[in-house]
Amino acid sequence: MAEVLVYVDHVDGAVRKPTLELLTLARRIGEPVAVALGNGAADTAATLAEHGAVKVLTHEAAEYADYLVVPKVDALQAAHEAVSPAAVLVPSSAEGKEIAARLALRLGSGIITDAVDLEAGDEGPVATQSVFAASFTTKSRVSTGTPVITVKPNSAAVEAAPAAGAVESLSVTFSAQATGTKVTGRTPRESTGRPELTEAAIVVSGGRGVNGAENFAIIEALADSLGAAVGASRAAVDAGWYPHTNQVGQTGKSVSPQLYIASGISGAIQHRAGMQTSKTIVAINKDAEAPIFDLVDYGVVGDLFDVVPALTEEIKTRKG
Amino acid sequence: MSLRIVVTVKYVPDATGDRHFADDLTVDRDDVDGLLSELDEYAVEQALQISENSDDDVEITVLTVGPEDAKDALRKALSMGADKAIHVEDDDIHGTDAIGTSLVLAKAIEKAGYDLVISGMASTDGTMGVVPALLAERLGVPQVTLLSEVSVEDGTVKGRRDGDAASENLEASLPAVVSVTDQSGEARYPSFKGIMAAKKKPVESWDLSDLDIEAEEVGLEGAYTTVDNAAERPARTAGTIVKDEGEGGKQLAEFLAGQKFI
Incomplete structure (x- = not known):
């Protein structure tokens, strides 16, 4: 053979x-x-x-x-x-x-x-x-x-x-x-304790709607309740709210997890390029017209600051 | 001292347009508006910054391979501030894969003369991201790629490559091939003055014979890979959408539990 x-x-x-x-x-x-x-x-x-x-x-x-x-x-x-x-x-x-x-x-x-x-x-x-x-x-x-x-x-x-x-x-x-090309220094990334973005079975991502670096804590809390990796849209990364290494989309990582949860992400083509092949897609967005809802298996039209913490709590309760 | 920079750029179908394949399974470049690949704007920008920060006499040449319309990409780069342009155009190039493209680019870069080649991290249509590495291999010079920071001083290029596991500082002697990411710094908009000046800048046209490349080495015939079929991804079946009336989080948890994610 x-x-x-x-x-x-x-x-x-x-x-x-x-x-x-x-x-x-x-x-x-x-x-x-x-x-x-x-x-x-x-x-x-x-x-x-x-x-x-x-x-x-x-x-x-x-x-x-x-x-x-x-x-x-x-x-x-x-x-x-x-x-x-x-x-x-x-x-x-x-x-x-x-x-x-x-x-x-x-x-x-x-x-x-x-x-x-x-x-x-x-x-x-x-x-x-x-x-x-x-x-x-x-x-x-x-x-x-x-x-x-x-x-x-x-x-x-x-x-x-x-x-x-x-x-x-x-x-x-x-x-x-x-x-020819010497590596003169190497700074290892700090481990977050979360799974590697491209390898994770579940990815929880935040976008423009998260509205601030400090608010990513609620995205991280949801991710941790599911043992998931954290992703971010280009808008969130460009705004400096989350590191570029976590960017999902055309110029970031492309992911294909079992479950992708998009929070406050409208679903521009640049983002879809990086997550469209996910098996199950879920979105939470205030705007019922957001293109991300064309992709979802389940979508919630609502304020992510209400829905995401409630979801995290419910998951924790169910997992006991 | 002088420093000759060649920036490779690509004219691509607009990613926000309805991109599809032609009958011969190459990218359809006729029915969708094209433009300078966004990721190549970062390469032009870094070339301009290297020039601005240098005491040397820096000359920036933008180089593209593509059909007639690809001149638009060159024009945009010239209006940003590049000095001159080279357009490699030949009917036999249609359907060329990454290996063949790197051959055409490498020959053109050698003919143009260079100390530093700067590319974007990938094109926004093919998205392979391998051309800079292929150019370094073909030209036999160091590859200093995927940089989010780059500088050139005293014949040495230095940069920072932010990888998954670590951030690395790299260093190589010129001549070298560099590629830069979208983190390297926002690309400038062409000024009105820049747009007017670009109209007077020289654009040379070369074909395969100028580069001593045989038609069989490129194009669909010369490609080392074959696309057997391309199918539009079936639209995702419409999902359930609920409005949050206070129970949205619970409803979502119910769905996830039903799918065995919880």
């Missing part, structure tokens, strides 16, 4: 959820071979094996943290040479897409980004993408070279599928370009 390379996104050995989703998709096409790089690479093996990795190729070097993107491209290229895979799958993060693009160019391959589903096909893997602010769905494939495909979080379920997960060390020679 053909092997499929899966690039592992991990933090010091802790594998992030989108990588496990990639393993589910990779198993539809062939046998997943994971590539884990940098500090803690070998520590990823147990988790990856549980989810279907037949092999885990690892390489630790300071270059992965000290220089931008290129060392990882060099390593994936080495892994490609060693394995000759049927496809290369990479999580669709900002960095993941850059790594995948440069790899594709080196391999003389086509690239598909931001897939939301992947199936095996007669002429190679078929990727589903959601385009034009999620108003169209396309099916595409790579027609030249080894398909390089980046996949968005929440595109597949995480499945247990125990496999050997044999750790092999990958031999990597860094290219002349590897040390």
Whole structure:
């Protein structure tokens, strides 16, 4: 059976959820071979094996943290040479897409980004993408070279599928370009204790209607009652009420959770682009004419300062 | 010292318009009004700011690849303050994918001459966000991408890249490829004077033969990817909408419980 390379996104050995989703998709096409790089690479093996990795190729070097993107491209290229895979799958993060693009160019391959589903096909893997602010769905494939495909979080379920997960060390020679862009400082984000926005099963977002940074506390309280991530519309971020890393929409994150709750968000195209593929959509807005209500499964026309706290209380009561 | 900046820009269908696909499954660029991609305005803005903050002699060239109408995007960038423009136009380019686009841009950038390339973080139509990385790979220069802050001094570009897990400070020697996000600073509006001045600024037109690119290397034929079909997403079925009469929160909780979210 053909092997499929899966690039592992991990933090010091802790594998992030989108990588496990990639393993589910990779198993539809062939046998997943994971590539884990940098500090803690070998520590990823147990988790990856549980989810279907037949092999885990690892390489630790300071270059992965000290220089931008290129060392990882060099390593994936080495892994490609060693394995000759049927496809290369990479999580669709900002960095993941850059790594995948440069790899594709080196391999003389086509690239598909931001897939939301992947199936095996007669002429190679078929990727589903959601385009034009999620108003169209396309099916595409790579027609030249080894398909390089980046996949968005929440595109597949995480499945247990125990496999050997044999750790092999990958031999990597860094290219002349590897040390071109130096990372001279790194400030880790403060943990909020909430789930990662793009990975969360539930997202609670606030917009212009929240009307002030201090009022985001009620959005956070609702999110915490549901174990959800907090999102914000561009209007709220531009006003400085909430950090840009939480922005949902065209220039922020695109999310596809089981449940999306929009509070005080009108639903402009820029916002819809980032949340339209959510499974269930709920909105609370004062304006009955707000376009967000065209998308909802359930909507409440009302003042979010009444409805959101009442909802939070009710959820807490029900959860006991 | 002089500093040659090339800003890559794209002419895109208006995102607030009714965007759709043409029969050959390429983006329909005829039936929807086009404009300079909003995210590229940030790139033009940062080029202008680098120029304003520099003691060097800075020349800003805006570069686009696209059909005749794409000149509008160049004109807008010129009216913001760029010095000159290059339009790569060729019928054989229709249907080119990201890999092919990066080839055309890279060849044009090399022909124009550059110390610094600045791009937006992504286009607002294709939204892949990979062209800056592809340009760096093709040109063999450092990529300093997704910056929310950028500065150039003494042949070095520095910037801050705000990622999910961390905020990183980056540094590279020129020549380099930079991309900037919508957090890098609001783009200026063209002044009346700027609009008038833009009319006199030079716009060069190049085709594939000027760049030594064969027709087979680009276009739908040369694309490394194939779109098999594109379907309009079915409209979401109309949901239940209630007016809050004091029970809105409870009703919503009832709905969420029914869907097993609580």
